[in-house]
Amino acid sequence: MIELNRICKTFRVAQRSAGMREAAKALFRRTYSEIHALQDVSFCIGDGEMVGYIGPNGAGKSSTIKVMSGILTPDSGSCVIDGCVPWRDRQAHAANIGVVFGQRSQLWWDVPVIDSFELIRDIYRVDEGLYRQSLDELTELLDLSSILRTPTRQLSLGQRMRCEIAASLIHRPRILFLDEPTIGLDAVSKLAVRDFIRRINRERGTTVILTTHDMQDIEALTERIILIGRGRILLDGTLDALKARHSTLRQITVAFTAGTPSPADRPLPAGFSLISASEDRVTVAIDTEIVSVSDAIEGLTRGVDVRDLSVAGQSTDELVVSLYEEFRI
Amino acid sequence: MTAGRGLRPYLSFFRIRFLCGMQYRTAALAGIATQFAWGAMNLLAYRAFYAADPSAFPMTLEQISCYVWFNQAFLTLFMLWFLDADIFAAIRDGGVAYELIRPLDLYRIWFVKNLATRAAKVTLRCLPILVVACVLPKPYGLTLPVSAAAFLLFLVTMLLALVLVVAFCMLIYITTFYTMNPLGVRIVATSMCEFLCGAIVPIPFMPDGLRRVIELTPFAAMQNLPFRIYSGDIAGTELVQGIVLQLFWIAALILLGRLMMRHALRRVVVQGG
Numbered sequence: 130m131i132e133l134n135r136i137c138k139t140f141r142v143a144q145r146s147a148g149m150r151e152a153a154k155a156l157f158r159r160t161y162s163e164i165h166a167l168q169d170v171s172f173c174i175g176d177g178e179m180v181g182y183i184g185p186n187g188a189g190k191s192s193t194i195k196v197m198s199g200i201l202t203p204d205s206g207s208c209v210i211d212g213c214v215p216w217r218d219r220q221a222h223a224a225n226i227g228v229v230f231g232q233r234s235q236l237w238w239d240v241p242v243i244d245s246f247e248l249i250r251d252i253y254r255v256d257e258g259l260y261r262q263s264l265d266e267l268t269e270l271l272d273l274s275s276i277l278r279t280p281t282r283q284l285s286l287g288q289r290m291r292c293e294i295a296a297s298l299i300h301r302p303r304i305l306f307l308d309e310p311t312i313g314l315d316a317v318s319k320l321a322v323r324d325f326i327r328r329i330n331r332e333r334g335t336t337v338i339l340t341t342h343d344m345q346d347i348e349a350l351t352e353r354i355i356l357i358g359r360g361r362i363l364l365d366g367t368l369d370a371l372k373a374r375h376s377t378l379r380q381i382t383v384a385f386t387a388g389t390p391s392p393a394d395r396p397l398p399a400g401f402s403l404i405s406a407s408e409d410r411v412t413v414a415i416d417t418e419i420v421s422v423s424d425a426i427e428g429l430t431r432g433v434d435v436r437d438l439s440v441a442g443q444s445t446d447e448l449v450v451s452l453y454e455e456f457r458i
Numbered sequence: 459m460t461a462g463r464g465l466r467p468y469l470s471f472f473r474i475r476f477l478c479g480m481q482y483r484t485a486a487l488a489g490i491a492t493q494f495a496w497g498a499m500n501l502l503a504y505r506a507f508y509a510a511d512p513s514a515f516p517m518t519l520e521q522i523s524c525y526v527w528f529n530q531a532f533l534t535l536f537m538l539w540f541l542d543a544d545i546f547a548a549i550r551d552g553g554v555a556y557e558l559i560r561p562l563d564l565y566r567i568w569f570v571k572n573l574a575t576r577a578a579k580v581t582l583r584c585l586p587i588l589v590v591a592c593v594l595p596k597p598y599g600l601t602l603p604v605s606a607a608a609f610l611l612f613l614v615t616m617l618l619a620l621v622l623v624v625a626f627c628m629l630i631y632i633t634t635f636y637t638m639n640p641l642g643v644r645i646v647a648t649s650m651c652e653f654l655c656g657a658i659v660p661i662p663f664m665p666d667g668l669r670r671v672i673e674l675t676p677f678a679a680m681q682n683l684p685f686r687i688y689s690g691d692i693a694g695t696e697l698v699q700g701i702v703l704q705l706f707w708i709a710a711l712i713l714l715g716r717l718m719m720r721h722a723l724r725r726v727v728v729q730g731g
Contacts, residue, residue, distance in 0.1 A: 195555070200555055200558040202725075217557070220561045220562065221561070223559050223560055223561040223562075224561040228556075228559045233553055233555065234556075235556040237478065239478050240474060240478060243478075245474075247470070248470050248471065248474050251466050251467050251470035252470065252560050252562060253467075254466060431706050445468060
């Protein structure tokens with residue numbers, strides 16, 4: 130159980146303009162500007178939930194993760210995770226959580242991965258039997274057997290990220306924080322990582338909090354999303370509800386045999402707008418507040434030799450862009 | 459929780475760091491060669507001074523030889539200018555985040571890492587230098603310790619001196635949390651402290667007033683103490699005083715380091731996104 134209540138954090142950042150003159154001035158008088166990294170951030174996450182935490186760069190995602198993992202002390206507000214205040218009970222809290230910072234590495238560069246794992250086993254004082262069991266499981270699920278004896282420096286990014294995630298789970302934490310876990314990964318590795326995160330959440334009941342810019346991550350993994358911008362929580366809800374609320378537009382693409390009548394031959398009624406038309410394919414946007422999807426399909430396909438048909442909602446990427454626009458972040 | 463279980467993570471940190479440090483064999487070979495040359499040059503200079511006026515010397519040439527060879531053999535154990543670049547990098551770019559999410563004490567992790575790096579380096583380097591120094595002709599070689607007791611005390615004070623050196627370096631690391639750029643503090647530490655701890659010339663050679671002040675500082679409790687105990691240059695009450703001072707400074711610097719660390723962590727900003 131994770132409870133954040135009105136967490137605030139302000140950083141003071143030294144500022145100066147470019148140039149020698151300004152640099153010399155800054156020697157004597159520094160001007161600071163205050164950056165409100167977190168303002169009144171409150172939310173509650175139950176055991177076993179999987180939550181996507183999204184927002185543009187600099188919104189406060191990483192700061193929130195740092196607060197929840199106990200390495201950043203907020204200026205005010207309270208945070209209780211399984212009965213611990215992370216920054217006050219840092220060491221006790223650390224045993225219950227696993228953290229993956231996608232942009233950093235916790236593996237030792239020059240030694241084989243297995244040596245890093247054994248160090249982590251000792252750090253968390255994991256019993257040998259449990260360690261074996263965890264290691265076998267993780268090796269199988271993340272397909273690590275061929276890379277465990279390779280030094281970290283010789284791993285590809287995808288291989289390394291799989292090892293990083295395994296390293297964070299050796300001590301079987303109840304909560305897993307993933308800060309951009311799929312950053313820079315190719316499609317195959319992304320799918321493997323997503324699949325694994327889903328299994329860990331389902332089978333071990335691990336609570337997962339995930340920050341990402343990859344909307345496919347969110348779509349594939351989380352039911353609930355929390356949107357943060359300029360240090361404030363802007364939205365907290367399910368992805369579907371957000372989509373329903375935000376987009377009444379659907380795109381219908383009809384592919385038909387070339388040379389036969391096209392849906393675009395007839396003038397389109399209200400609620401339809403033509404996006405593209407070629408000799409064998411027509412794409413139309415419809416507004417579901419004016420016309421229902423089934424009526425639209427019926428109207429578009431009447432008398433047409435249909436080969437293929439697809440209906441698409443607004444993509445999650447587009448949804449997020451429209452959210453960012455709506456909240457001006 | 460038993461003490462052994464509590465220490466296990468730190469022992470593992472020591473082990474992995476030690477193994478990493480043992481990889482750099484070529485660097486060690488080059489280091490050994492440099493240290494031979496440096497030691498020999500030093501001795502030649504002392505010989506010239508000694509030939510001019512032996513009575514003006516605060517130590518005998520045999521004692522000096524022991525001091526110089528120990529200084530070279532154990533350089534990597536006691537050098538104050540050797541600081542762990544990884545720790546500075548971790549503070550600057552925020553990699554320290556991964557050390558802070560562990561259920562461990564950061565001060566102890568860093569302390570152990572430093573002990574391990576120094577131990578690994580000295581393991582690779584000290585033996586060849588000591589062996590060759592032993593077979594060099596008198597008075598330029600390494601002589602036997604003045605007594606078995608002196609040898610035992612030499613080992614004990616060496617260990618304590620190592621702890622003291624690391625406790626001192628810890629202060630430099632922790633300062634970096636505040637200044638962000640380690641260079642300033644480092645340059646001061648490199649030049650001043652090297653001189654003060656007797657790595658350049660032994661402390662007895664320094665002018666009287668300065669010497670008396672240095673002898674109260676932690677710097678006199680570093681390599682100065684074990685190297686001179688070995689050759690009998692420090693004995694009796696002076697020896698007891700030396701060890702008491704050593705223990706005092708260890709306690710004081712660790713306490714100071716821990717307080718600074720606690721303060722730093724409370725206001726620490728983990729850099730980077």
